[in-house]
């Protein structure tokens with residue numbers, strides 16, 4: 001039972017997770033106001049339009065903020081302590097909670113790029129790496 | 134826009150609090166009824182005088198009212214999220230101002246300590262469905278959410294851990310003067326730094342307590358309040374707004390834009406400005422929210438709350454004594470309710486060793502996806 005929690009997939013978010021499985025980052029995008037948004041929902045939260053289409057994101061963004069977790073909130077994360085959690089602001093605007101792989105020092109504003117980790121047969125998580133200048 | 138016609142029309146007539154701490158022999162109903170009994174005794178009203186009931190965190194309104202023998206003209210119940218204390222108080226003002234109810238009891242009961250509440254991990258429901266997205270990364274808890282905000286503020290403006298520690302130390306000093314407070318032993322900045330990280334940059338001493346207790350407030354119209362046992366404490370101004378869009382993630386502006394809107398409403402109604410406040414009650418779920426409120430409500434400039442809280446400015450005797458009870462960090466985690474009661478007791482001059490001299494105007498503020506503020510005053514205008 002010491003498995004890490006998986007995302008709760010809803011009808012609205014299923015296309016997002018299906019795309020991750022194909023190692024693509026897709027965003028629900030409004031055909032009326034052109035803005036992409038997260039989390040996925042039945043309408044555009046900026047203009048209430050239900051004319052939405054999934055569009056592929058560049059996978060690039062910046063760290064808008066970050067923390068290092070020291071508390072064993074989940075038994076399955078105990079061996080990872082302390083571990084980072086970051087908030088990524090994607091180039092297209094929407095934000096994602098994720099983690100950074102293979103970085104020692106994190107800082108607000110650092111450029112990152114998405115990478116995908118297949119954590120189970122059905123779930124792939126987006127994570128990020130620092131862009132190498 | 135400020136609704137000046139409501140300024141000073143409603144007053145707090147009675148307040149009541151239970152003991153705080155670990156009270157396993159009481160459930161939330163018992164705690165709520167205990168607090169309500171105290172609030173009725175405080176203002177000299179009888180249970181039959183209550184014709185409006187607003188409950189918070191208590192699980193069921195029917196059971197509560199059945200146990201208390203209440204058959205009000207208006208009943209509602211709200212979830213146990215701290216932002217609802219301000220929402221409930223403002224709803225009571227509206228009910229009284231429109232005549233839908235004459236005397237409203239607001240009752241809160243919290244057995245979180247005895248029930249083993251954790252606010253993190255698999256049962257965490259904080260945020261708008263965020264946990265479904267966060268958990269795979271080990272992200273959970275309101276504390277982690279506020280740690281994200283604090284980290285950004287530190288990198289953006291140079292805010293330091295020492296400055297967060299100053300906030301926690303000030304409130305603990307106040308708690309030392311409050312016999313009702315759960316945590317009363319003062320600590321040093323070294324103790325603060327030695328307390329373990331929960332989510333960096335936040336230490337354990339940046340976090341609020343988890344404890345049991347109950348709070349009740351009785352509000353009525355200003356005219357009726359004048360004839361009761363205690364002098365009325367008038368609700369001079371208030372404001373509320375929400376920032377739900379994008380609220381799965383911490384706001385980049387630390388809620389400054391919505392807070393400015395609330396500030397305009399509250400100060401506009403009260404005909405006052407930040408510098409006029411004699412004491413502040415700021416919803417301190419974590420130390421950074423105190424900083425964010427000081428900036429958002431205009432006590433200091435954007436990004437300058439770090440230096441602002443230094444040199445004892447928030448301590449008794451300082452420019453803006455804040456959370457004179459010890460707040461959520463050191464008195465008791467009553468989700469805003471006990472801070473509103475402390476505001477009332479300060480205005481009445483009932484606070485003993487921690488009394489602010491001539492506390493005529495005291496402001497309550499909260500920073501969250503729903504922002505509320507109330508300004509309490511000794512005079513109606």
Ligand SMILES: [Zn+2]
Pocket residue numbers: 030031032033034035044045046047048049
């Ligand atoms: Zn749109």
